[in-house]
Amino acid sequence: MKKWLIMLLTVMLGLLGLAGCSNGETTSGDAKDDKVEITYGVWGKAQVPVINDVIKLFNEKHPNIKVKVELTPYGQYFQKLETAATGGAMPDVLWMNGPHIAQYAEGKVIIPLNDLIKKDNYSLDNYPKSLVDLYTVDGKVYGIPKDFDTTGLFYNKKIFDEAGIPYPDDTWDWNKLKEVAEKLTNKDKGIWGFGAMMENQGGYYDLIWQNGGHILSKDGKQVGFDTPEAIEALKYNISFIKEGLSPTLAQMTETAASELFISGKLAMKLDGSYMVPDYRVNPDIDVTIPPKGKNRAVSIHGLSNVIAANTKHKDAAWTFVKFLGSKEVAEEFAKSGVVIPAYNGSQDMWLKSVPNMNLQVFIDALEYSNPLPSVKSTGEIWQYETDVLKKAWAGEESVEDAVKELSKKANEALSKN
Incomplete structure (x- = not known):
């Protein structure tokens, strides 16, 4: 009987040991001598070349971890993620933005990083606190900041020169923008003075803040579109x-x-720093500080790298995420000019990446920036904005009627948070 009990205890302890290995702290395929492949989900096509360079640098230090990039256009990115999450097929490491972080964190689709950060004594002081806070949900950190973006007024110098009009500067206000747009609009040449896009970030959110309004109430229970x-x-x-x-x-x-802007059909447009890689192909394009309303204000946002909860290679994924958050990688992105890296001190290199553009305006904008709202239902509200506001943009419905419908739907979504 004693011998039988000893054998039983041995088997039970063995099972407990296996269970301990499957708790996510150490996952299959992460042994030092084993080669593993992890996937990296992104949506920025312009960033793929530098991402590939970064992966090469990573493999020099970690030859046993292969990284496969999965590129999805932003318009389909989160829809694809929802399908992948349901089927347990999420990328191991992926880009996440502020408007979706609460939804994915509370849905347990991505993992909190606190234990990993503590274990490796990984410092979050290397990034702007606002970005760290953006990816912190209920006191848990879910993402390591990758980059950030603010807004500027892009303009075509050639169009201004041909019209004999001085370039825009920090003295401009809304009235000046409208006045110059009228002068630069030339129907014979097919040129419009300004591009009034229906976009929230770098668009009507900025204008609402500049006019003293708000997007979301301080308690997060109501939107401010109908103010x-x-x-x-x-x-x-x-x-x-x-x-x-x-x-x-x-x-x-x-x-x-x-x-239209790159081809010289638009004289001016508000846009984010993330468009610098696209606009720098036209040497006539430069950028300055956005016109001032009642206040000077723009939106600020940034991406982070997160780890999927269903990854089979948690250790490898975390090793890659740590590398992506390093100064070395930040400098690679800075030199490329595609984004403003989040790592403190690396922004100066980004400023030099496109010398013919006044990129300093995006850094200066940190002083008057407003973070994009981030609640569990942000993605749902954004969809309502697209569906409803397009009626006002198309002239099919008054702004008053559109925001009334939008506010009702958005507030209902907020009530479920």
Whole structure:
């Protein structure tokens, strides 16, 4: 009987040992002598070349970990993730943005990194606190900051020169923007003075903040789209289309506003620093500080690298995420000019990446920036914005009626948080 009990205890202890190995701290395929392959989900095509260079650097230090990049256009990215999460097929490491972090964290689709950070004594002081806070949900850190972006007023110097008009500067306000847009609009040449895009980040969010309005109440229970300040800001944006100073929504859907701008069909447009890689191909394009409304304000956002909860290679994924968050990688992205790296001290190198553009305006914008709202239902609200506001942009519905419908739907979504 004693011998039988000893054998039984031995088997039970063995099973407990196996269970301990399957708790996610040490996963299959992560042994030092084994080769593993992890996937890296991203959506920025312009960043793929530098990502591939970064992976080469990573493999010099970690030859046993192969990284496969999975590129998905942003328009399909989160839809694809939802399907992948349901089927347990998420990329091991992936990009995450602020508007979706709460949803994916609370849904346990991605893992908190606190224990891993503590185990390796990994410092988060290397990144702006606002970005670390953005990816912290209920006191747990879910993402290591990768980059950040703010807004500037891009303009075509050639169009200004031909019209004999001085370039925009920090003295401009909303009235000046409209005045110059009128002068630069030339129907004979097919040139519009301004591109009034229907985009929240780098678009109507910025204008609402500049007009003293808000996107989300401080308690996170109501949106501010139906306030007088927001309505006035939206009307100002759409007025460029109504007055023929901007392409219509249909025209900017048929041919992206960015393409119209690069080809010299738009004189000016508000946009984020993430568009620098696209716009630098035209040497006539430069950027300056956005015009001021009642306040000077722009949006700020940034991406982070997160780890999927269903990864079979947690240790390898964390090793890769740590490397992605290093100064070495930040400098690679800075030299490429594709994004402003989040790692403190690496931004100066980014400023030199495109010497013919005044990129300093994006760094200066940190002083008057507003973080994009991040709640569990942000993604749902963004979809409502797209579905409803396009009626106002297309002239099918008044701004007042559109924001009334939008606010009702958005507030219902917030009530479920």
